[in-house]
Amino acid sequence: DVKVTQSSRYLVKRTGEKVFLECVQDMDHENMFWYRQDPGLGLRLIYFSYDVKMKEKGDIPEGYSVSREKKERFSLILESASTNQTSMYLCASTPNKQGGTPSLYFGEGSWLTVV
Amino acid sequence: AQSVTQPDIHITVSEGASLELRCNYSYGATPYLFWYVQSPGQGLQLLLKYFSGDTLVQGIKGFEAEFKRSQSSFNLRKPSVHWSDAAEYFCAVGPYGGATNKLIFGTGTLLAVQP
Numbered sequence: 001d002v003k004v005t006q007s008s009r010y011l012v013k014r015t016g017e018k019v020f021l022e023c024v025q026d027m028d029h030e031n032m033f034w035y036r037q038d039p040g041l042g043l044r045l046i047y048f049s050y051d052v053k054m055k056e057k058g059d060i061p062e063g064y065s066v067s068r069e070k071k072e073r074f075s076l077i078l079e080s081a082s083t084n085q086t087s088m089y090l091c092a093s094t095p096n097k098q099g100g101t102p103s104l105y106f107g108e109g110s111w112l113t114v115v
Numbered sequence: 116a117q118s119v120t121q122p123d124i125h126i127t128v129s130e131g132a133s134l135e136l137r138c139n140y141s142y143g144a145t146p147y148l149f150w151y152v153q154s155p156g157q158g159l160q161l162l163l164k165y166f167s168g169d170t171l172v173q174g175i176k177g178f179e180a181e182f183k184r185s186q187s188s189f190n191l192r193k194p195s196v197h198w199s200d201a202a203e204y205f206c207a208v209g210p211y212g213g214a215t216n217k218l219i220f221g222t223g224t225l226l227a228v229q230p
Contacts, residue, residue, distance in 0.1 A: 004158070040124075040222055042119075042220040042221055042222040043159075043205070043220040045216060048216045056216065092158075092159075103161045103164060104151075104159070104218070106151075106159040107158050108156070108157050109156070
């Protein structure tokens with residue numbers, strides 16, 4: 001089974017702090033994603049990566065950055081956390097696949113509260 | 116504009132009753148359609164997906180969905196709901212061909228199951 005692990009499940013941070021959310025997948029997937037989930041808004045894509053050291057902005061990249069130094073690891077960084085970044089963050093991965101749109105494999109999520 | 120609408124924010128059904136969750140989409144190209152389920156405090160898990168072929172597609176956990184092009188709908192059904200089906204359900208639409216970053220998620224339907 002594919003496993004996507006988000007090491008921090010629950011975090012409480014202060015406004016202005018730098019926050020790192022880590023995600024590791026164990027199935028050698030090329031593609032990794034960070035989503036934000038808020039009630040009534042569904043999932044919104046923050047950033048994604050198709051390869052090591054490669055990143056692309058999603059729909060809501062403002063206030064976030066990412067790092068992918070190794071294929072299995074994709075980090076989300078909040079340079080200066082703000083209260084409006086309080087949310088559930090979901091990491092996902094997919095393999096490259098010829099034909100079709102591969103399904104996303106999700107981690108269990110990281111609940112971040114910024115006070 | 117491309118969009119996914121899940122008209123029902125919250126649904127309550129009795130255990131053993133049948134279930135139908137609605138999903139309507141607006142998409143310019145031939146869509147690739149997904150249903151995901153999110154159990155409390157967990158990430159999302161794929162229930163089923165559809166691109167072509169038989170318009171009735173079977174998924175895991177006894178769920179099925181029917182694609183109706185004329186109605187731009189992809190409704191999820193289950194003949195007999197179990198208490199463990201209580202969760203949030205997300206419909207998603209995207210392009211065929213590997214562009215997972217282009218997936219659009221609905222806002223979700225929260226299912227409660229009464230004993």
